[in-house]
Amino acid sequence: MTSAEVNTPIRLVIVDDHPVVRDGLRGVFTGDPGFTVLGEAADGTEAIALIEHRGADVVLMDLRMPGMGGVEAIARLRRTAPGVRVLVLTTYDTDADVLAAIEAGATGYLLKDTPREELVRAVRAAHRGDSVLSPSVAGRLMGRVREPVRDVLSHRELEVLRLVADGASNRDAAARLFISEATIKTHLLHIYGKLKVRDRASAVAEGYKRGLLS
Amino acid sequence: MTSAEVNTPIRLVIVDDHPVVRDGLRGVFTGDPGFTVLGEAADGTEAIALIEHRGADVVLMDLRMPGMGGVEAIARLRRTAPGVRVLVLTTYDTDADVLAAIEAGATGYLLKDTPREELVRAVRAAHRGDSVLSPSVAGRLMGRVREPVRDVLSHRELEVLRLVADGASNRDAAARLFISEATIKTHLLHIYGKLKVRDRASAVAEGYKRGLLS
DNA sequence: GCGCCCCTCCACCGATCGGTTGATCAGAGG
DNA sequence: CCTCTGATCAACCGATCGGTGGAGGGGCGC
Numbered sequence: 001m002t003s004a005e006v007n008t009p010i011r012l013v014i015v016d017d018h019p020v021v022r023d024g025l026r027g028v029f030t031g032d033p034g035f036t037v038l039g040e041a042a043d044g045t046e047a048i049a050l051i052e053h054r055g056a057d058v059v060l061m062d063l064r065m066p067g068m069g070g071v072e073a074i075a076r077l078r079r080t081a082p083g084v085r086v087l088v089l090t091t092y093d094t095d096a097d098v099l100a101a102i103e104a105g106a107t108g109y110l111l112k113d114t115p116r117e118e119l120v121r122a123v124r125a126a127h128r129g130d131s132v133l134s135p136s137v138a139g140r141l142m143g144r145v146r147e148p149v150r151d152v153l154s155h156r157e158l159e160v161l162r163l164v165a166d167g168a169s170n171r172d173a174a175a176r177l178f179i180s181e182a183t184i185k186t187h188l189l190h191i192y193g194k195l196k197v198r199d200r201a202s203a204v205a206e207g208y209k210r211g212l213l214s
Numbered sequence: 215m216t217s218a219e220v221n222t223p224i225r226l227v228i229v230d231d232h233p234v235v236r237d238g239l240r241g242v243f244t245g246d247p248g249f250t251v252l253g254e255a256a257d258g259t260e261a262i263a264l265i266e267h268r269g270a271d272v273v274l275m276d277l278r279m280p281g282m283g284g285v286e287a288i289a290r291l292r293r294t295a296p297g298v299r300v301l302v303l304t305t306y307d308t309d310a311d312v313l314a315a316i317e318a319g320a321t322g323y324l325l326k327d328t329p330r331e332e333l334v335r336a337v338r339a340a341h342r343g344d345s346v347l348s349p350s351v352a353g354r355l356m357g358r359v360r361e362p363v364r365d366v367l368s369h370r371e372l373e374v375l376r377l378v379a380d381g382a383s384n385r386d387a388a389a390r391l392f393i394s395e396a397t398i399k400t401h402l403l404h405i406y407g408k409l410k411v412r413d414r415a416s417a418v419a420e421g422y423k424r425g426l427l428s
Numbered sequence: 429g430c431g432c433c434c435c436t437c438c439a440c441c442g443a444t445c446g447g448t449t450g451a452t453c454a455g456a457g458g
Numbered sequence: 459c460c461t462c463t464g465a466t467c468a469a470c471c472g473a474t475c476g477g478t479g480g481a482g483g484g485g486c487g488c
Contacts, residue, residue, distance in 0.1 A: 018305075018326040020333070024238030091232075091305060112232040119234070154464060167416030169444065182467050189447075190464090199446075199474090200415040202381030208422040368434060383474065396437050403477075404434095413444090413476075 009036040010127050011055065015047040015070070016040075016062040016089075021112070025060060025089075028116050035123070044068025048076055056084050058126050061106075063090040063097055071100045078105040085126045089114075093136050094211025102141075108132030151194040158212060160187040165204045165213055223250045224341050225269065229261040229284070230254075230276040230303070235326070239274060239303075242330050249337070258282025262290055270298050272340050275320075277304040277311055285314045292319040299340045303328075307350050308425030316355075322346030365408040372426060374401040379418045379427055 012035055014025045022040045029035040038054050041047035043065040051059060059077070063070035074086050085107040090097065093111055101109055107126045110119065111134045122132040133141065153161065163173040170188070174181040192198060195206040207213040226249050228239045236254045243249040252268050255261035257279040265273060273291070277284035288300050299321040304311065307325055315323055321340045324333065325348045336346040347355065367375065377387040384402070388395040406412060409420040421427040 019330050020238035020242065020326060021235055022238070023241045023330070024234035024236070027237045027241050028234065112234060116233050116237070156465065164415050165419035167412050180467055183465070197381050199381060201378050201418045204415045204418045205379035205427065213419065213422070370435065394437055397435070
């Protein structure tokens, strides 16, 4: 570590809807002279207001929060404050969460069971612009590379799957989407292929497992 | 607050698999002379060893942890250390989690978005033996009282639902459970009635929503 | 003992679904 | 321009499912 880093502490903002977690994070970084915690926010809206007003080097961002969620906040910060590195810190590692956050422009993605020291190293790395991933998240991304875009549901397919999960028959779904029943069947067959299942019930189950449904 | 309470601080144990959360919780209570944090644990096994060895007045317990989960740990503590009050502190408020924890013998059930001061009050209340519930958890329990045991799936029904979620046809499920296809259909009809759905796909969805499947 | 619930099983029916093959069209991108 | 993908639709078939109306046995509590 160079003396320059010590002279210019990394300015942090903590975004999480759980007060206890914010306390814990602040405690991790306030004791270290290499960091300055500029402030905290409990949701995306607060976070944006705080960061656009006071700036930041690195933001520790939770994803699932009441009101504006983390993904939306990240996307917004990409446009209004592109120099700010966003490090996602969340409990969930589903495909939908991970991919959405990275596409939105997150610099890294860590799970909340990350040990303190690793968290500190990750924030330093993010400040340098390096990508930081929890092992399980990294594995998820590698799998995504090996298994290309083929098994990602299209927007329309996801709509159909949601309706099916809600109890719609093919006919119901067709009526609700103003298309023919045949098209619903086609979408469903594609869904089965992509999710590697054989019927609507297990498609719904797989949808929940992958975080496509909630 | 009486002077007696100040003289005999409440002995706390913190159980959570996230280091950051443990930090936050410890920070909340170590500054207050009314509490002493005896120790921390990252899963149920560690928690039991710690508490059976060093004792405790109140345990702050997460539910979903690697290895032994919180529910099992609570049940175990009921038998080996019945004087210890267990206060569940978790992110999740699904029916399955809440009911399982309370049945196991938890004194209270709080969500992690609880503010610090409320958390402190809750621990004091739990120490006195009072029940403490987050508002949304309380609502869930009230609903349970109004809507009796009628819509709780039996063990067998849950088995069938799991198989269906895994893609089993009625015939498959029958073969795997060594019973007739007719019985599977009967179970499914009961499941539909209890979950208030009309087909297997939405039954699976409802199963996930209620935390019956994972 | 009686009621209640759970689990088990049967037969029958219409409705729905899964699978196949094949087709048209619009938009994105090389 | 041509290809690829997504979205749309059609006709047909066998398989499966949802619904109904039963029925019997075992366990538990009052």
